[in-house]
Amino acid sequence: MRVNFKIWRQESHQEEGSFKDYSVDNITSDMSLLEALDYLNETLVLKDEKVVAFDYDCREGICGQCGIFVNGRAHGPHDNTTTCQVHMRSFEDGQTIVLEPWRARAFPIVKDLIVDRSALDRIIQKNGYITVKTGGAGEANSILVAKKDADKAMDAAACIGCGACIATCKNSSASLFTAAKINHLDHLPQGKLETNERVMAMVSQMELENFGSCSFTGACEIECPQSISITEIARMNNLFLKAKLTKE
């Protein structure tokens, strides 16, 4: 098949960017979108042009490294998938495919379709962990965790930090991400002990990073590759309120 890519090209955060059109032949429908971009890049190399920069790692939908706004949707036309899991059969022969980087004040563009998501790392660095002494692994059964709590923790822990929630949110709010990280630990006895400090610290950091606030449009849970529920955000608000009211 033949597709027309319309791709955002930008040298760096400081420079202005713009769209560039590329017509690519010999695409097969079983290629992934990223393979089609690899193929485009090969042709660009042969023509001595600059390749399109885009992020990826596993290409298996598990690492969260990929992330492109494809034809008006974060991670492409399907709900709850990563960009690397989008295949060319999702598009029609001759179709124009618009590729844009995640747009958010908190995500400066590194190059072309790559953005700097370290704001998310800095949120996790603010108490997004539990304070335990490292050393030999403890006896696994010394702290019992009910199956239902373990399941809830896992639902939240599934977040791969891709940033699609922020990309799709009209407010570029990082609420779904932050809530997932907070709730994941709060469901477990080891994490619960520090929930109050954690929720305060992580929410403050989220604000410092220039993310917007949550309007509960629900776009995030539709685009999240891990189907993390928007009720996680409501739960974070709940924990935050409790932490505020019981602050010493």
Added chain:
Amino acid sequence: MLINRKYIMAITGLFLCIFLIVHLSANFLLLLPNNLAKEAYNTYSHLLRNNPLISAVSILLYLAIIFHSVMALIITLDNKKAKPQKYFMNYAQQNSSWNSRNMGLLGLMILIFIIVHMANFWAKVKLGYGPELPIDSKGQIDIYSVVVTTLKNPFITLFYTILSIPLAMHLHHGVQSAAKTLGLYHKRYLKYVALIATFYSCVMGLGFGLIPLYIYFFSQG
């Protein structure tokens, strides 16, 4: 902080939601046969005006509107700042409702409505603007005829009726959003909240939208 502001939005919003229930219930008095409606509405209005508790609550009400609107402005501007560059192509309608994405715009329409509404009635009764108000047989301000005379103007009636639509839209998302903002996260309860929000916003929209039309066509001052 981000969430604090949202708590203020939610609490003031829900307070306004409760006020709307009271307000609409009272307006149903206007649907009684003319004479009954006149007496009931004037007496109701008279009791409200002379009750110190109501005066205190009304101050809360003005504050709620002001806080809700000012916070709305701050939040909306900040949210816009967080996404300085919009997407060239964005199918937001595939992942979220229009209402939820346009609460600021819907709220602005409601604010315009509130201002016109207060100019129509509140300014005349409370501030004494405009011509001398009519008095009914009991010596109370005949607010009923003020309402009916005002709404005999087709443009005003149309304005009220049309603006009940953004009100319903704002409320439909607002009630559900407020529940989540305040920390209600159980999926089962949120389903009930969604049902309540639908029912509530329909009743408010239809109530505030149809009463002016009824008055325009059927009532006599």
